[in-house]
Amino acid sequence: MPQFENTAKHVAIIMDGNGRWAKRRMLPRAMGHRQGVEAVRKLVRNVEPMGIDCLTLYAFSSENWKRPEDEVGDLMNLLRKFIKSDLPEFIANDVRLKIIGDYTALEPDIVAQLEDALEQTSKGSRILAVALNYGSQQEIVQAAAKAAEQGAVTEESIAANLYTADLPPLDLLIRTSGEVRLSNFLLWQCAYAEMAFVDVLWPDFTPEHLQQALDDFADRERRFGGR
Structure with a gap:
C-alpha cells in the first residue's frame, strides 16, 4: 500500500x-x-x-x-x-x-x-x-446564528454548524x-x-x-x- x-x-x-x-x-x-x-x-x-x-x-x-x-x-x-x-x-x-x-x-x-x-x-x-447555491459568508452567518440558539458562540460551535462540519x-x-481570489468559497475553512x-x-x-x-x-x- x-x-x-x-x-x-x-x-x-x-x-x-x-x-x-x-x-x-x-x-x-x-x-x-x-x-x-x-x-x-x-x-x-x-x-x-x-x-x-x-x-x-x-x-x-x-x-x-x-x-x-x-x-x-x-x-x-x-x-x-x-x-x-x-x-x-x-x-x-x-x-x-x-x-x-x-x-x-x-x-x-x-x-x-x-x-x-x-x-x-x-x-x-x-x-x-x-x-x-453556496456562499461562504452566508454559511458563516447561518452557522453563527445556529450556534447562538444553542448557547455560546465560539469557534467550535460555529464550525459545528457549517455545511462542512462532518468533513x-x-x-x-x-x-x-x-485568477487569485477565493470568490466567497470556504472562507472559514481556508483559515490554515x-x-x-x-x-x-x-x-x-x-x-x-x-x-x-x-x-x-x-x-x-x-x-x-x-x-
Whole structure:
C-alpha cells in the first residue's frame, strides 16, 4: 500500500475558466461548461490513487444566479445529466456524495435527484462534496446564528454548524484559470489551508495537474500560526 503521510486528505477546487476556454475557441459558453464536466469526471476517477479522502468542488455559487437565464438553465441541465449518468459509478466506487449550500432552492426535480443520490451513496467511504447555491459568508452567518440558539458562540460551535462540519479539515485549495481570489468559497475553512493558483483553464485541468499541486503541497511546511 502506498503511503500518504504528506498528502492533502481534503482538497477543494474552484473550477474557473469554462467561459474563457470556450471563447478562445470561438465556441458557445455552454461548450465550455460541458468540457468542464468532463474534467470533473476524469478527476473524480483518479483521486483514489492520490490518497485524497475528500474532494470538494465549487460548482454553482449563490451569486451565479445573476448569470444569463439561458446559461443558468444549461448549467442545471448539465447537473441533471451528470447525476443520472454518474450515480452508478459513484456507488460502484464507494464514493459518498455530499452537497454543501442550499440545494433545496434548485428546481424540484433536481432536488429529488440529489436527495436520491445522497441516500444511495450514504455509505461510501470517500467523499465528493459539491457546492451548489453556496456562499461562504452566508454559511458563516447561518452557522453563527445556529450556534447562538444553542448557547455560546465560539469557534467550535460555529464550525459545528457549517455545511462542512462532518468533513475533514481543508488541507489544500486550488483555483484554476490564473485568477487569485477565493470568490466567497470556504472562507472559514481556508483559515490554515494551503493554496495553489494554477494558470490552467478548468476544462484543461487534468489529474496530472492535481498531482503536481499535491506534490507541491507535500513539500510545504505547514505552521498553523507557529514558527
